[in-house]
Amino acid sequence: MSKRKQSEGCRPMLRRTFLFLTGIALARVAADYFAIAQNRDSFLTLAGQLWQKSLAFLSSIQSNPTPQPLPNNPIVKSAKTNQPLRSNPIVKSPESSPAAQPSQPQIIRRSPKQAKPVQPAQPSQPQIIRRSAKQAKPLQLGRQNVAGASFYLTTIDLADPEIYITIGLANNAAFANNYKVTRGDEPFENMVARYRAAVVANGTFFGKDEQKSVLGNMVAAGKFLKYSRWENYGTTLGIKAGNQLEMVTARIEGKPDWSQHWFSLTCGPRLVKGGKVWLSPLSEGFKDSHVLGVGSRTAIGFPASRDKLFLVTFLDSLSLAAEAKVMQAIGCFEAMNLDGGASVALAHQGEILLPAGRNLTNVLVVYDREYPAPAQLKQSWERFQKGSRPSPDPSVFFD
Structure with a gap:
């Protein structure tokens, strides 16, 4: 070689x-x-x-610009109720009909005055919804049928001086369950009896382990109920000073500033964004088949006017895509999914309309004129408007 x-x-x-x-x-x-x-x-x-x-x-x-909905949009009728739902058709008056008033050709005359340059559009300022001095009204709750789905619709008017929304925890706990400390769960009917509110409904997800850890950061009455600086999943609904509403999807838009929220609930997936159906549950961190499939659902959202919240409790099992279409159809500019399945529950004025299929760790609580909020809740709202902001207590919340 x-x-x-x-x-x-x-x-x-x-x-x-x-x-x-x-x-x-x-x-x-x-x-x-x-x-x-x-x-x-x-x-x-x-x-x-x-x-x-x-x-x-x-x-x-x-x-971008609008995510495609999930491939299947099934709505499965529930056996919970068998009463027919009546829908009110929209009848247009003759005055509003285009045929009743023939349109005249519009003549546009040029003005002799000097034309002005086009001014650049000013950035929109966040809308501040102040509680009005008008007489408070009872909370509005009723049954509807839209896009083939039947549901209870609760309208929370943020301008109403007597309406307040907060979060109730199981066993009257001061802080939500986490991986180190837990107060367990509680029957829904017990929580309804304790909070004595106009509306009580299921809130956000929680674990099935012994700790029953609540998922997502929480703020209620200007106080942290759950906090982790690593929180980076799902979508957050927040109420800021001046009743400003925001909805933020962490992994898409960046983390919300929970310290600026008087009320804050993290759940998801997002359903509507900017008035369009928006579904991307995997990128938000959701992998559970119970969330991604067809099941009982609850959702919350708000219109473009941002002056009210729509809490929707569905009576049928449906997919995320079908749920998103319903939220868009009722006028939501932003909307997100809440806990569902056996957690779905709703009570109105002390009467349980939909019982939960299991014990719960947290609920949404809404007060109105007939079921007034506790004095400390009203006082926390006033302090928040004057500049008080929540700060997580390092002796309570662990990373």
Whole structure:
């Protein structure tokens, strides 16, 4: 064998030996690095952030300008109620009919005055909904049938001086369940009796383990009920000073500033964004088949006027896509899904319209003129309007 052929035969062997020794060296370095707990945590945190950004990037590509709805939009009739629902048809008056008033050709005359340059559009300011001095009204709740789905619609008028919304916790706990501390769950009827509100309904998700940890940050009456600085999933509904409403999807729009919320509930997935159906549950962090499939549902949203909240408790099982279409149809500019399945529950003026199929850890509580809010809830609202802001207590909330 010539020397040239011998040298050519040795090169692959030397290359493989070099790569093998390099691999062993890197493995030893990695083993030493990951032997330290802090290094492991830092690596996992970085990997999680990169994964979330990748999901958000892919979601933005797939969902812009309007994400496509899920492939199936089934609505499964529920056996809970068998009474027919009556819908009121919209009858147009003759005065409003285009045929009743023939249109005249419009003549546009040029004005002799000097034309003015077009002014650039001014950025819209956040709308402040102040509680009016008008006489308070009882909370509006009724049954409707839209887009083939039947549901209870609760309209929460934020301008009403006696309407307040808050979060109630099981066993009258001061803080929501987390992975270290829990107060368990409680029958829905017990919570209805304790809070004595105009409307009590199921709230956000919670775990099925012994801790029954509540998912998502929570603020009620200007106080943190649950907080984690790592919170980065789902969609948050927040009420800020001046009754300003916002809805933020963390992995798409960035984390909300919970310290600016008097009321804040994190759940999801998002259903409507900017008046259009918006569905991207996987990018929000939802993987449970019970959430992604067909099931009993509750949703909350608000119109473009941002002066009220629509709480919708469905009487039929339906998909996220069908739920989103209903929320859009009733006039929601922004909307998100709440806890569902066996958690779906609704009580009005102390009467349970839909009983929960299991004990709950948290509920939405709404007060009105006939079922007034506790004095401390009203006082917290006044303090918040004067500048008081919630701050998580480090002795209570752990990361």
